[in-house]
């Protein structure tokens with residue numbers, strides 16, 4: 001008996017159809033974050049580098065992409081090694097303006113033609129984010145909640161420019177663009193006034209989303225909160241509660257990033273709470289180690305439990321999935337492949353869960369059977385099903401992709417100085 005036939009039968013015994021699971025797992029779009037390719041540096045003229053942003057990529061592995069063409073070449077290579085449907089998640093500071101300096105409040109769709117042309121050739125959709133960091137007007141730690149009205153207005157104008165760009169992406173690529181807002185605003189130490197910045201943040205967002213010339217079916221705005229950031233250890237203006245309330249009251253998508261909670265909190269447990277009220281969630285898979293360190297995603301319990309919960313709640317049509325990690329200490333293409341595969345593996349595990357059996361045991365009051373089956377599923381051969389999924393998607397099986405990355409490293413990355 002072939003390993004896959006054995007695995008299919010083992011799952012069938014628990015009422016799980018592996019064929020269905022493979023098909024569904026391949027169909028769910030995962031939005032690749034462009035910023036792993038260049039360590040979150042952006043392509044602006046002149047380049048600011050990563051500063052004042054509340055986030056940081058660490059490490060000095062050689063071969064970082066230095067311009068848009070190199071980023072796109074690397075991303076195309078990565079896409080060749082990944083099974084399933086993908087999108088690309090761009091940040092505004094990846095605008096390509098040549099030698100011309102274009103301020104963030106003045107960027108336009110034409111500054112992204114390199115990306116839209118590439119997305120068309122890859123047959124993928126684009127997602128987008130305003131870049132509220134790595135800019136002189138963000139370096140004191142406040143943007144949309146800044147006490148200075150002119151600074152706030154600059155960032156409001158930036159966000160509105162970005163919404164027009166997101167709408168343009170959706171039109172050109174015939175696919176709604178998820179447009180996620182995360183601001184680094186906050187304080188290193190206890191502020192005397194926690195109210196005023198939050199009121200200003202709310203008002204700034206109201207000004208941004210009040211622009212009703214934007215088609216909300218094309219530009220799908222999401223908002224992302226955080227527990228703390230670099231330089232905002234004590235106070236984050238856009239806390240989780242702020243955004244949960246804001247998104248709900250303004251009919252926006254709420255983003256949950258696995259790195260943005262206290263380490264003992266379960267993000268998986270939050271899904272069934274938020275989905276009682278919110279229509280959709282944007283999930284950023286990430287891996288915090290001791291802090292929001294944005295390590296490469298692996299198939300750890302946090303990621304696995306998140307998608308188990310989506311599977312058990314039949315909530316696949318209520319989520320957008322995106323990646324958010326940036327590790328500059330290892331080969332960046334390998335980082336993409338590891339993190340994206342782990343995310344889709346977690347989805348597959350969620351789809352292979354014998355939920356009906358578990359719920360039946362629960363209904364019958366048999367806690368021991370439920371627990372035993374949950375433990376049993378950990379030992380089931382999901383990896384064999386995963387290999388079959390890769391085979392059907394015509395991508396390398398197991399760790400065979402490492403050879404492709406090694407070849408690319410010697411032929412391409414090693415020539416980047």
Ligand SMILES: C[C@H](O)[C@H](O)[C@@H](O)C(=O)CO
Nearest residue numbers: 035055129182224257324
């Ligand atoms: C670069 C992204 O916008 C950023 O990582 C954001 O999503 C975040 O998680 C900040 O901590």
Ligand SMILES: [Mn+2]
Nearest residue numbers: 224257284324
């Ligand atoms: Mn995030």
